Amino acid sequence: MLAENGDAALLGRVAQGDSAALARLYEAHAGRLFGYLLRLTGDRMTAEEVLQDTMLAVWRSAGGYAGGSRVTTWLFGVARRQAYYRLRGTPPPAPMQPVDHPDHAPGPDELAIAAAGGTPVAEAVRRLPDHHREVIGLVFVAGLPLADVAEILGVPVGTVKSRLHHARAALARTLATQGVPE
Known part of the structure; x- marks a missing residue:
């Protein structure tokens, strides 16, 4: 709860x-956001761009x-919206004024996630x-609680549980056919 109060501040x-x-907020959350966005977009460059779009949106809408x-749930919601803008080819809303935001190189956690690709x-x-x-990314990559995932996705917790169950079952079937132990 202390970290959450710090994030709100x-x-x-x-x-x-x-x-x-903004730089401190980025440092605290960029790794998990990037991991989620990488799983969501399936492409490192796109995930990096969406992460930057996300931080710009956070700057504009804080x-x-x-x-x-x-705050974590709110950040993932912003990231999800920015990813869908990018994936649909719809540009995000234009900023009201020019923004100068920090540009950070990927950290070791981001490189490790990308290497596991x-x-x-x-x-x-x-x-x-x-x-x-998306549910796999939010639960296992981002490490968010099911209630937060439900809020981000705008669905009931039961739906998140169901999607997670079906995703895990599909993964198990796929990996079993490839001879990979669960």
């Missing part, structure tokens, strides 16, 4: 135009955070339907 500072607070959800498990996840791949 950082987000409040971002809303006031504090770019250092003042709109009302505290109705955890060629494993049989990663290939099996890539073949899942979008709604299953």
Whole structure:
């Protein structure tokens, strides 16, 4: 809960135009967001671009955070929307004013996630339907609780559990046919 209070304070500072607070928020969450976006988009370059789009959107809309959800949940919701803008080919809303935001090179956690991209498990996840791949990314890559995943996706927790169950079963079947132990 202490980290969440710190994130809310950082987000409040971002809303006031504090770019250092945005950099700290980025450092705290970029690895998990990138892992989720990589699973969602299936492409490292696209995931990196969407992560930057996400942070730009956070910069622009931090003042709109009302505290109705955890900051982490709100960030993943922003990332999800930015990914869908990018994947649909729809440009995200234009910023109201030019924004100067920090540019960070990928960290070791991001490089490790990308390096695992060629494993049989990663290939099996890539073949899942979008709604299953998204739940896998949010639960296992991002490590979010099911209630947060449900809030991000806008579905009941039972639906998240069902999607997770079906995704895991599909992964198990795929890996079994490839001779990979579960």
